[in-house]
Amino acid sequence: MTYTLWILITGCLVGLTCGITGSILVLRKMAMIADAISHTVLLGIVGAFFVTQSLNGLPMLIGAAVVGLLTAFFVETLHRSGVQSDAAIGVVFTSLFALGVVLIAFIGDQVHLDVQHALMGEIAFVPWNTLQIGGESYGPIAVWMLGGVLVLNTLFIAIFYKEIKISTFDPQYAILIGVPVVFIHYLLMAMVSLSTVASFDSVGAILVVAMLIVPGATAYLLTDKFFSVIWMSGAIGILSALIGYGAAVSFNVSIAGSMASATGLLFLLAFLFSPKHGLVFKRQRMTST
């Protein structure tokens, strides 16, 4: 398969995986936790490297999931003991991320992992880092990781659809009727961590936040149905990846950067022209009545 196609597939998988998971975060008013987790997974990746001495897919996913859950847990614990929730997020994510940055220095030149790469990612390198089994190449590792995480996320949403919906809309009622609200919360945090680390190589810690949050925020402006918010977020993620890649090639700029910019552009369009909640149509309705 050609180099370009692999990049496109990777980009679309990032958009789809992050889009559907992130949309639930947006509805739960937890967009900032995505920012936190996307940074702290660096510690998970570094930790996994110390344990296994390599940057293999699976240990990295596990490390990221563990640190992602810890992040959510610490934020929750601090908040419960009286720290403002946004301050709690700020404290936890900077500390854990800083620890990751310090520890990364000890890895040294053994593998290609540095702060620059962790923050920005480089999707252009993805096609060369392939899965090798018995001398055969089976396509980029990033695609396998993203595909696996996409399957997990889709299963999570499909199995717990009702439970996610009610624990987001009315958590107290959810507890009353026996929905495992805390379990759903941490499962979602794990899904966000996995999505982040799978997208890490391609778009990095900063831009993955755009892929997680912006499609969900955009879909929220376009529809009034929970299910539609989820699938539209995935679709917007894919569209952003495609537009972003096209723009990057034409203007010869960073692919990940222009993918994230595309999410912003689509959001702006929805913000202005959404038939339901767009600024333009709201104005029109106000003047016509």
Place this chain on the structure above:
Amino acid sequence: MQAINVTNLTVSYDRNPVLENVSFTIPNGSITGIIGPNGAGKSTLIKSILRLIPSNSGEVEVYGKPYGQQKQLIGYVPQRSEVDWDFPTNALDVVLMGRYRHIGMFKRAGKAEVAWAKECLKKVGMQDYAQRQISQLSGGQQQRVFLARALAQDAMVYFMDEPFSGVDAATERAIIELMKKWKQEGKTVIVVHHDLQTAEDYFDHILLLNKQTIDFGETKKVFTLENLEKAYGGKIAFLQRTPSTAKEPTAHGSLSYQPE
């Protein structure tokens, strides 16, 4: 038969007691109002009974068995302000949430469940709004959607948190009718309420609360000037309501609370 039996319930936030040793027993098939000033712990009381917030000590029994075993008998109508009405969903979907426990985990709502939910919307006069986005409903309509959800749940004991606050007259009537219907069916209704003027008309029993139980029992017995002064701590302007003046709007405001 006793529907709810609460013994020595104590709740505190950061070591400040919010409820102290609250005990009471609510008979089956009655409508009870929980009345008290702001900060008396009315909402805290029902939330700690329902285990939505932790309590330091105390026991709750439902029909003679521990709460944990009887959870499926409990219905709850939270305060309207406690949920996000901008959530992308419609009225019918919210009512269907009342059926989630019956549907069970991992399963989708079937045709029978949807038909049931629609029937419940109809009972509160909201059948025309089934597909309406919830943010586009008025406050009273949102409250009626919550009532329909409680109906759909088909519980034995209903807890309602300030259902009458900020609703229109039609919704107020709908709530009262529903409470009476539940009572006739032998169900028990417990309502957090802050409006003293209407308390006498709505409830058979009143729990007068201000961090502790001031008094509990039949409305006539509990709703006295002495008790109200004890609960509210301040001065209560109390004018005897007579049948001739009771229906006039001015007379309706005869009972008022002036904080010190």
